Amino acid sequence: MNLLMSQLFSFSLKVTAGLALLVSWRRYRRNSLLFWSFFFLSSSLSIVSELTGFNFGVPLFQALGVSFLAGGVVSLLDEEAVGFPIHSLRIAALTLPSLVSAYIVLYAKIAPNPKPIYLSYGVAGIFYAFAGVVLWGVRRFYPRSGTFLSAVITIHGLHKMDYPFLRPVEWFAPIGFTLGAVLNALEVIAFIHIVLSERFRNIESATSPEILKKGVYILPPERFKSYTEALSDFPVLAFARRSDFPERWEVHLLTTVEGPGNIGPTQLHRIIERTRSYLAEAHRENVTGVVVIEGLEYLMMYNDFRSVLKFLATLADYIALYSGMLLLTLDEKSLEERQLKTLRQVLNVGDGK
Numbered sequence: 001m002n003l004l005m006s007q008l009f010s011f012s013l014k015v016t017a018g019l020a021l022l023v024s025w026r027r028y029r030r031n032s033l034l035f036w037s038f039f040f041l042s043s044s045l046s047i048v049s050e051l052t053g054f055n056f057g058v059p060l061f062q063a064l065g066v067s068f069l070a071g072g073v074v075s076l077l078d079e080e081a082v083g084f085p086i087h088s089l090r091i092a093a094l095t096l097p098s099l100v101s102a103y104i105v106l107y108a109k110i111a112p113n114p115k116p117i118y119l120s121y122g123v124a125g126i127f128y129a130f131a132g133v134v135l136w137g138v139r140r141f142y143p144r145s146g147t148f149l150s151a152v153i154t155i156h157g158l159h160k161m162d163y164p165f166l167r168p169v170e171w172f173a174p175i176g177f178t179l180g181a182v183l184n185a186l187e188v189i190a191f192i193h194i195v196l197s198e199r200f201r202n203i204e205s206a207t208s209p210e211i212l213k214k215g216v217y218i219l220p221p222e223r224f225k226s227y228t229e230a231l232s233d234f235p236v237l238a239f240a241r242r243s244d245f246p247e248r249w250e251v252h253l254l255t256t257v258e259g260p261g262n263i264g265p266t267q268l269h270r271i272i273e274r275t276r277s278y279l280a281e282a283h284r285e286n287v288t289g290v291v292v293i294e295g296l297e298y299l300m301m302y303n304d305f306r307s308v309l310k311f312l313a314t315l316a317d318y319i320a321l322y323s324g325m326l327l328l329t330l331d332e333k334s335l336e337e338r339q340l341k342t343l344r345q346v347l348n349v350g351d352g353k
Helices: 003-028 031-052 057-079 086-110 116-138 145-161 173-195 221-230 268-284 296-302 305-321 337-347
Strands: 215-219 237-240 250-253 290-294 325-329
Touching (some): 031 057, 086 116, 215 337, 290 305
Parallel strands (some): 215 325, 237 250
16 A cells, blocks of 8 residues: 555545544534544644645644544543542653653654654644543443553654655655554454444443332432332443442442442532533433432532532433432431431432332
């Protein structure tokens, strides 16, 4: 495959993938899809810029593409409630600027005829590879496709880093662009595999159990077991202090310990965002979304009652908006009578009997 054919193949592939993801975004309304759609479309414009000799377009669209790629990765982590470990963020903050500077100095020293335009590919590749490493965090939810996509993006980022050094080498240029085209194809396959997965679409058709009702309900711990059994085959979204729930449930542990899918007790916004995404998709699939919060007492240890009340009120609003069901397990003796009354009034709690 010669240089021009490789570029045209990559361009066609990126445009097709970008438009396909844009169509998927219109259906699922997940921000990650929108960002990734723009990522492919921006990357295609980078190729157009190189083919037409519009040199300023190369670094511009390279930067935009990587920004949208990273935005999609961060959005996916947020949608799946996967926290980014603070120590990893600290390492990134301390190393990335130095790594970029070292790369630029190395290029200036080694390249016989340094070109800033070529350098933009390499710098973009550093952040490209970093986005792939961050994406590794979703492997718990997408064991094969997530791991594969993370690996391909990381490798592609590393490949972009060799561009400034090898692009001027005439015999390697076609090979480099062909390799880039192959990596683009693998990225598209991995993206599509994730988008078409049951997990990404969140909800599949399911027979609604009789116990399922719309609204907000408070259940004492001893009665919650009957709901767990009745909803064992239903795609429930749960935020809990334990993980021994039915296999079909999507469970996020409430804990201060970092880990894939774990949510800290003060990160109430992450619970809200994941719940909103889940309920919206359930509503589109004409399924009653069921959300479980098991561990209210734990959340109140780290947040004042007013903050928890506002948080629950927001969840209740989404439950009403998307016709879902919210189950709160709570030992009512753990609250003062006035707090319990306020909680019931604000949430418009139904009778869970």
